[in-house]
Amino acid sequence: MRSISVKIVIKTFLLVLVFGIFSKIYGQTDLAVKQKSNFWKQVQFGGGFGLNIGTGFTDVTLAPNAIYNLNQYLALGAGLQGSIVSQKDYYSSAIYGVNTIVLINPVEEVQLSIELEQVRVNNTFRNPTTGIVKDNFWNTGLFVGGGYRMENVTMGMRYNLLFNKDKNVYADAMMPFIRVYF
Template sequence: MIRLNQSHVKSVFIVLVLGLGIKIGHAQDFSQSKPFWDRVSFGGGLDLGFGNQTFNIAVSPSALYHLNEKLAMGAGISFNYAKFQSSKLYAYGGTLMTFYNPIRPLQLSAEFEQLRVNQRYEYLGANFEDDYWSPALFLGVGYSTRNVTIGLKYNVLYDDVDSIYASPLIPFVRVYF
C-alpha cells in the first residue's frame, strides 16, 4: 500500500488546481454573458444506510460556480454519523470539487475532501477514542442528464485503516439545481 503524507496531498491538489487554470482562461466569454447567480448551482447529497445493528447518515450540501458550459468548480461541507455494534463515528469537514463535461452526457470530476474523524469504540470492556484527519482525492466519471449525474468515483488516497469509506471505489448520485 502506498502511503501519502500531507506534502503529497498538497502537491496533488496544487497540480489539479493549476491544471484547471488553463481551462478557466477559456471561460471568460460565458462568465461575462450571464449574471453571477445565474451561474451558481446548489445541491449535494443525503445518504442513509441501515444494516444489522448499524446505522449511517451523511449530509453534504454544496454549491457550484459554472465557469462555462463544460466546467464548474465548487465547495461543500459534510457531516457523517455512523453507529456500529460497539462504536460511534462522527466525521465532518469540507470538499473542493471540479466537474468537467467534455460532451453533454459525460461528466469527469475531481474532488478533494478533508474530514475530521472522531471515533469512539469499546474493545474488551474498555472505551477508546480515536481522532484524526482523513483526506480523500476522488477522481470520477458519470452519466449526466440535466440536473442529475450517476457514476463512480475512485479515492486515490484510500487508506484501508483510517478511511471512513469501505472501499476506494464509490458509486454516486449528484443532484444540482
C-alpha cells in the same frame, strides 16, 4: 449684471455636477445589481443526504454543495459534509469536513470530476474486554471520477487516489456516486 450671470453659471455648473455624480452612482449601483444577478444565474445548489437505520444501527449523512458554472464545460464548487454513524453498544463515529470539486463536461452526457475532501474522523469503539478505545484522525481524499449525465443528475464512479486501508473513512478506494444540482 455680470455678477448675476457668473452666479447663474456657478449654480448651473454645481447643479449639473451634483446630478452627474448621482446619475453615475445610480448607474454603477444598477450595474452592480445586474452583475450580481448574472453571478447567481451561474450557481447551482445540490449535495447528498443519506439515512440508514437498522436494528441498533444508525447512519445519517448530510452534504450540501454549491457549484459555479464558468461555462457549459467547466464548473467549480465547494461543500460541507457531516455524518453520524453508530452501532449500539459497539461503535460510534462523527465525521465532518469540507470538500472542493471541479466538474468537466467534455460532451453533454459525460461528466468528469476531481474532488478534494478533508474530513475529521472521531471514532469510539466499545469493547467489553479492553474498554473504550478512541481513534481520531484527519482523512484526505483525492477523487477522480466519471459519470453519465442527464440534465442536472450524474451517476458514476469515483476513485480515491489517496486511499489508505489502515487510516480511511471508506472501505474501498472505488465508490459509486449520484450527483444532483438544481
